Amino acid sequence: MTSEVPGTAPAEPTSRGVSRRRLLGVGTGAALAGVVAGVGGTYAAQRAEGAASPSPVPGLDAPVPFRGTHQAGVVTPAQDRLHFVALDVTTKDRGQLVELLKAWTRAAERMTAGAEAAPGGVDGAGPYGVPQDTGEAYGLPASGLTITIGFGPSLFDDRFGLADRRPAALADLPAFRGDDLDPARCGGDICLQACANDPQVAVHAIRNLVRLGFGTVSVRWSQLGFGRTSSTSTSQQTPRNMFGFKDGTNNLKAEDPGELEQHVWVQPEDVTGTTGWLAGGSYLVARRIRMHIEVWDRTNLQEQEEVFGRTKGEGAPLGQTKEFDTVDLAKPGADGQPAIPVDAHIRLASSKNLHGVKILRRGYNFTDGTDGVGHLDAGLFFIAFCRDAQQQFVPMQRALAAKDALNEYIEHNGSAVFACPPGVAAGEHWGQALFA
Amino acid sequence: MTSEVPGTAPAEPTSRGVSRRRLLGVGTGAALAGVVAGVGGTYAAQRAEGAASPSPVPGLDAPVPFRGTHQAGVVTPAQDRLHFVALDVTTKDRGQLVELLKAWTRAAERMTAGAEAAPGGVDGAGPYGVPQDTGEAYGLPASGLTITIGFGPSLFDDRFGLADRRPAALADLPAFRGDDLDPARCGGDICLQACANDPQVAVHAIRNLVRLGFGTVSVRWSQLGFGRTSSTSTSQQTPRNMFGFKDGTNNLKAEDPGELEQHVWVQPEDVTGTTGWLAGGSYLVARRIRMHIEVWDRTNLQEQEEVFGRTKGEGAPLGQTKEFDTVDLAKPGADGQPAIPVDAHIRLASSKNLHGVKILRRGYNFTDGTDGVGHLDAGLFFIAFCRDAQQQFVPMQRALAAKDALNEYIEHNGSAVFACPPGVAAGEHWGQALFA
Numbered sequence: 001m002t003s004e005v006p007g008t009a010p011a012e013p014t015s016r017g018v019s020r021r022r023l024l025g026v027g028t029g030a031a032l033a034g035v036v037a038g039v040g041g042t043y044a045a046q047r048a049e050g051a052a053s054p055s056p057v058p059g060l061d062a063p064v065p066f067r068g069t070h071q072a073g074v075v076t077p078a079q080d081r082l083h084f085v086a087l088d089v090t091t092k093d094r095g096q097l098v099e100l101l102k103a104w105t106r107a108a109e110r111m112t113a114g115a116e117a118a119p120g121g122v123d124g125a126g127p128y129g130v131p132q133d134t135g136e137a138y139g140l141p142a143s144g145l146t147i148t149i150g151f152g153p154s155l156f157d158d159r160f161g162l163a164d165r166r167p168a169a170l171a172d173l174p175a176f177r178g179d180d181l182d183p184a185r186c187g188g189d190i191c192l193q194a195c196a197n198d199p200q201v202a203v204h205a206i207r208n209l210v211r212l213g214f215g216t217v218s219v220r221w222s223q224l225g226f227g228r229t230s231s232t233s234t235s236q237q238t239p240r241n242m243f244g245f246k247d248g249t250n251n252l253k254a255e256d257p258g259e260l261e262q263h264v265w266v267q268p269e270d271v272t273g274t275t276g277w278l279a280g281g282s283y284l285v286a287r288r289i290r291m292h293i294e295v296w297d298r299t300n301l302q303e304q305e306e307v308f309g310r311t312k313g314e315g316a317p318l319g320q321t322k323e324f325d326t327v328d329l330a331k332p333g334a335d336g337q338p339a340i341p342v343d344a345h346i347r348l349a350s351s352k353n354l355h356g357v358k359i360l361r362r363g364y365n366f367t368d369g370t371d372g373v374g375h376l377d378a379g380l381f382f383i384a385f386c387r388d389a390q391q392q393f394v395p396m397q398r399a400l401a402a403k404d405a406l407n408e409y410i411e412h413n414g415s416a417v418f419a420c421p422p423g424v425a426a427g428e429h430w431g432q433a434l435f436a
Numbered sequence: 437m438t439s440e441v442p443g444t445a446p447a448e449p450t451s452r453g454v455s456r457r458r459l460l461g462v463g464t465g466a467a468l469a470g471v472v473a474g475v476g477g478t479y480a481a482q483r484a485e486g487a488a489s490p491s492p493v494p495g496l497d498a499p500v501p502f503r504g505t506h507q508a509g510v511v512t513p514a515q516d517r518l519h520f521v522a523l524d525v526t527t528k529d530r531g532q533l534v535e536l537l538k539a540w541t542r543a544a545e546r547m548t549a550g551a552e553a554a555p556g557g558v559d560g561a562g563p564y565g566v567p568q569d570t571g572e573a574y575g576l577p578a579s580g581l582t583i584t585i586g587f588g589p590s591l592f593d594d595r596f597g598l599a600d601r602r603p604a605a606l607a608d609l610p611a612f613r614g615d616d617l618d619p620a621r622c623g624g625d626i627c628l629q630a631c632a633n634d635p636q637v638a639v640h641a642i643r644n645l646v647r648l649g650f651g652t653v654s655v656r657w658s659q660l661g662f663g664r665t666s667s668t669s670t671s672q673q674t675p676r677n678m679f680g681f682k683d684g685t686n687n688l689k690a691e692d693p694g695e696l697e698q699h700v701w702v703q704p705e706d707v708t709g710t711t712g713w714l715a716g717g718s719y720l721v722a723r724r725i726r727m728h729i730e731v732w733d734r735t736n737l738q739e740q741e742e743v744f745g746r747t748k749g750e751g752a753p754l755g756q757t758k759e760f761d762t763v764d765l766a767k768p769g770a771d772g773q774p775a776i777p778v779d780a781h782i783r784l785a786s787s788k789n790l791h792g793v794k795i796l797r798r799g800y801n802f803t804d805g806t807d808g809v810g811h812l813d814a815g816l817f818f819i820a821f822c823r824d825a826q827q828q829f830v831p832m833q834r835a836l837a838a839k840d841a842l843n844e845y846i847e848h849n850g851s852a853v854f855a856c857p858p859g860v861a862a863g864e865h866w867g868q869a870l871f872a
Binding site for chain 2 (some may be wrong): 081083085097121122123125126127128129130131133134135136137138139184198199202203209210211214218219220221222223224225226237240241242243244245246255293294298299300301302304305312313365367368369370372375376378
């Protein structure tokens with residue numbers, strides 16, 4: 001991270017006589033050049049112009065543009081690491097909350113560009129000032145950092161005058177069969193999703209945004225993810241989940257903008273009138289799925305493959321040979337029964353089984369130590385983006401909850417839904433249209 | 437990870453007609469070539485021959501040799517990620533424990549070479565067999581994985597006939613002023629430290645070793661670390677801790693074998709008679725140090741720098757200008773008082789303040805979600821290696837506990853000590869000399 005962003009003065013010697021420029025010895029002019037080129041105009045107009053084409057896959061260290069038609073961190077090729085936080089707003093002062101959204105926007109834009117959270121960084125406030133950046137990412141590259149904001153249903157109660165701005169689809173998820181939800185891992189007024197290829201960069205981003213929010217918001221829950229479990233670009237290999245299976249083979253991909261418009265981005269006709277602020281945004285569904293890996297690790301290969309409906313090594317649909325072979329739900333196996341069992345995970349989650357429903361998965365593996373009885377507290381922090389959480393995620397999860405063979409080995413213990421607004425154009429801040 | 441290791445048969449087509457070789461398309465002959473070249477002879481003889489020179493810094497993906505004079509994962513240039521687990525032995529059958537140590541050695545050697553935990557990997561046991569590798573690291577490179585084993589004081593009780601083999605220095609740490617230890621985060625009969633540049637590889641290693649231990653050991657506690665906080669080689673830059681400061685500038689380094697012999701490796705004269713199995717080993721001290729980052733983040737720069745005794749940006753000792761300038765504890769500041777305050781962390785931890793005591797630090801930053809009152813549960817998982825835990829770590833921690841200015845911002849809530857045996861030579865297994 002460096003203190004240099006376009007338009008700031010060159011780094012001056014600090015009180016200790018060492019300039020940050022000399023400290024770091026890294027120029028970021030080229031890396032930052034694209035950051036301030038915001039995208040203007042309405043979402044509908046941008047869509048017509050094809051401005052929503054996906055970003056190229058960045059190098060592991062490179063920055064991802066912060067401003068644009070859509071927020072980064074949705075169809076951005078999934079980075080390796082995650083820090084996700086759900087926050088409650090503790091103020092009742094609408095103006096104070098808006099000021100925080102402005103401050104967050106400034107800090108998020110800087111950090112995604114590889115700079116510190118505020119000009120001057122750790123020592124810009126002088127010896128008697130509180131450092132405006134906490135410092136642990138000093139000297140680290142941008143690492144593909146994206147920061148994505150979402151607003152939960154509870155934000156639209158009577159505190160901030162937003163009740164008529166809540167889209168109908170932004171509602172708490174219904175109870176699903178088998179849910180074992182911990183209230184301390186559910187809900188939240190606001191979420192911030194930081195993804196990066198270096199976990200220290202993701203943690204630094206969340207920590208500094210939380211720091212900016214002292215007195216205005218407080219942390220409700222948070223989750224680190226150490227390994228991505230889905231690809232969101234055809235340029236990426238399919239990663240594996242903690243059960244050892246490839247996950248997300250048939251995920252929606254950034255390279256198919258038509259599918260994204262249909263299944264991921266909220267369309268102008270979905271949100272008319274006072275809910276129009278969400279056009280070009282997306283719903284984020286988060287589910288903390290604990291995996292009982294010690295039980296799983298005692299089951300045989302055939303059981304494991306029949307639960308998922310894919311081979312473990314290659315990841316081919318059962319009855320086929322290669323990972324990307326078309327899933328044929330009707331094809332019989334040697335015994336005349338469907339090769340992909342009737343309760344297999346990929347059958348139940350298939351768009352063919354769900355009248356065409358598709359979602360964009362963007363989850364992460366987690367391991368949060370031990371549960372106190374000698375088992376690893378590990379699993380999948382499921383994140384999905386969709387155009388309508390109620391019409392897409394809910395029927396899919398109902399189908400899975402009803403009879404997915406995987407249910408024997410997993411447990412949903414956290415849940416939340418948020419509406420992520422569209423991207424910010426030049427000069428705009430997070431939530432500007434919502435609070436206008 | 438691939439299934440090919442020297443001496444195993446070529447991969448055969450599996451029951452689904454897909455060979456693992458074709459699945460993975462990766463040869464590992466060159467990478468594995470060095471793995472089986474073990475080092476023989478006594479530690480004293482090896483030391484005389486200079487066999488203990490440090491390994492070169494591997495690429496992020498490359499394997500680190502498993503066998504050698506010392507265990508890997510001590511002076512190996514610190515990898516980026518950690519999964520550490522403390523285990524209790526649940527069997528009372530000494531033979532069963534020894535069999536586990538043999539099985540662990542085989543699996544650890546394979547995994548550190550980039551192979552699966554057992555020949556055949558996920559489908560080598562056939563459709564009706566339980567996969568002998570859990571699969572989530574399939575296709576990932578070795579990623580510099582090291583797995584280091586240690587034995588805790590409690591293993592030397594009356595269960596396994598080891599009481600006379602416990603070195604005097606392998607004893608529970610005394611209580612320190614300010615300790616707030618959680619028994620669920622303390623102690624353990626055995627520890628396994630997995631370090632790698634990919635967290636999924638480190639988690640996979642621990643998970644598969646724990647799986648092998650079902651019925652023989654159970655997890656007592658575990659800890660993930662996402663960012664290293666010390667360099668152990670002059671080839672590495674000094675990383676930053678969660679307070680934003682460089683940590684470990686004056687750490688012992690792999691490039692100084694004389695210092696390592698004096699401060700890190702247990703010498704033959706330290707462990708005579710029935711405790712001789714530990715010659716060439718080292719003591720591992722683990723401390724889970726919660727950092728109250730929300731409080732820290734409200735303090736000004738001068739306070740922060742005076743607490744550590746270094747500048748935040750450059751990491752220079754106060755009164756000096758560059759990170760590696762010599763620490764001068766006597767140099768006065770502008771006010772005539774010592775530039776490095778009398779209660780500064782680096783003064784109290786300095787070898788000059790401790791009659792020459794030095795330790796090898798190899799800790800990791802952690803963030804384990806939220807503590808339930810809106811604060812991040814973050815800090816430093818401190819790991820140190822030393823020749824004698826009682827003579828080195830204990831006086832250092834006593835000095836710090838007594839008056840370190842940092843104590844206002846931290847809390848030690850986990851603690852353990854283990855004796856890590858020397859490296860395994862060709863044909864040997866972990867604990868062989870201990871159980872001989």
